[in-house]
Amino acid sequence: MTAADPEAGNQAGRDSVAYALAVDAMGGDGAPGIVIDGLALAAERHPGLRVLLVGDQAVLEPLLARSPAARAMCTTRHAPGVISNETKGTAALRMRDSSMRLTMEAVARGEADCVVSAGNSGAMLALAKIVIKTIPGIDRPALAAISPSARGDVVMLDLGANVACNSRNLVEFAIMGEAFAQVVLGLPSPTIGLLNVGSEQIKGDDRVRQAADVLRASPLAGQFRGFVEGHDITAGTTDVVVTDGFTGNVALKTGEGALKLAGTMLKQVFNANAISRLGYVMARPGLDRMREWLDPRRYNGAVLIGLNGVVVKSHGGADAEGFAHAVDVAMNMVTHRFNERIRQGVAQLGPVAAYPAPALAAAEIKPDIRLATTG
């Protein structure tokens, strides 16, 4: 594999070359600087990686000129439009020349295998559904990621792609989460829990109870462990934790915040006096491993699953190391042909529409939700 031509830009000849990743240079709080710094780190870890970098070329080129590693790896493509965190989904859809859209179009056209963007999640979801489209049988893509637990990493979804969900969406998330856990955790038969306010069957609202009823009667029944609670996430009670995007987003950030609080307090404890500082030095190797294992950057890179292509979402506030980790996640997906496997998983289980009807009652499905077969 040869390094990309630094001056290539928009040449048609180059567009026919396949890239592993199409990267949205303009998404995220520190874009495009942090994106390019992150790519420079990724270049060391993934020799030979070819990236299509989409954004405002007038801004990108001078930055790339200062970063030889990123420069050698990237081919730029000009996109004048930028979707900010304030851009609503509808406005993002109207913008035809945004860096996020052109990045997704590269995947939809088969130029690249995977999208990486740290941009606005709402816009990313809306665009991905329109441009890349969902796998037949899946109504809504979900944002999935791994999170630390006492029994190893667990898969959580949805983390914010869908703030309002019905029971049907939750069932779809369970199906997709199971396939995702097979790939990213390497488990042949991952267990699944549905997040609720209690573990008893009567707890929660109709939404979660109906989704649980459907799952108990589905081919996933053997892996479904019923309701789990907030503390079960870090306990690792199940390999997959399914919830709506509002709750999942809050839970993920609350857990991260609590670990950060523990870290801050620990720092204060060890810095209290000379004796405790010496204590720190003595326990340091283990403490360093613990910090590394819990580092939120290690968990950066949520994946929008259920689409005809892989879309990796880096946290908007991630630093270069965090963005590089999102690239790692993307490369893991590409290398393990994740999307092919999830598609097979969904196909084996059959479309959600074939599941027992109670949870899919008309009253429960909002009129604006398209049927599964319309993708």
Next chain:
Amino acid sequence: MTAADPEAGNQAGRDSVAYALAVDAMGGDGAPGIVIDGLALAAERHPGLRVLLVGDQAVLEPLLARSPAARAMCTTRHAPGVISNETKGTAALRMRDSSMRLTMEAVARGEADCVVSAGNSGAMLALAKIVIKTIPGIDRPALAAISPSARGDVVMLDLGANVACNSRNLVEFAIMGEAFAQVVLGLPSPTIGLLNVGSEQIKGDDRVRQAADVLRASPLAGQFRGFVEGHDITAGTTDVVVTDGFTGNVALKTGEGALKLAGTMLKQVFNANAISRLGYVMARPGLDRMREWLDPRRYNGAVLIGLNGVVVKSHGGADAEGFAHAVDVAMNMVTHRFNERIRQGVAQLGPVAAYPAPALAAAEIKPDIRLATTG
């Protein structure tokens, strides 16, 4: 103050005596044993405390006979019915002789100032609304508690009393949470945040956006800091964090679980070898203080607020120490005449119904929700 007569039970003469607390002996995973052990611990901390202990006397008396401290403090009242975690709210309402109901009736009749129960939260909420009733101007009570943050304790609500909430409920929770924070955190002007999936005004669903609009136009506008995210809870970004009961319950338990995970890992780090064990000994005073500060038992005792009486909910899985802490919380409420203060707070702000209309559109209020004035 004299010790209660061990054999008093249901005598009318004794019923006219005021108790600080009416305690549901039969609620919680380890009831009634853990309740009585918890009261024995509370007896040491609150000399002279008089408790009306409600439950199955045939079960309670032998247990009390083995616990002189609890025995001296408690007067028992027989209640044959027990509400379990599996009892639905409607069934709990039909049961006229449950320990939970008779405990609440003691407060409603003015025999006791405060209820303490570790029982089923759904039943507790349903019974409290019927038996103790909400403060005029408040539609739904909320479960509030304090949680640790980097900037001191913060108030969180709702923690599970209402799994489905509309924007009007969220506004009420903000009003009540502000008054609660004044009392329990001793702050003259607590700041308020509304939990969401992002801090930008366009983030989230209609529910949180409408509630935010109402709060920005309310007398609390000066204290309202807009949307906060999961990580803001432990960062202590605001003194009060408002959310629906589903999200709040999950967030609280996720945060607790994450801190527990950090504690478990820390134990492993220090136990790894002789050097790290020595490191632990050197940092121990600070580590002990940290563990004590983050101990979930210190935060046990959520308060159901918005009622004409104080109801303290101990965690169903709390041990005796945790239950004793719930008694501490109750005594704090009683001593500081909390309910009088929250009532004044609500009165000063005016009923929620007087707030600008947009968030209270008819379509948004479910038909089963009674108007504020019917309490």
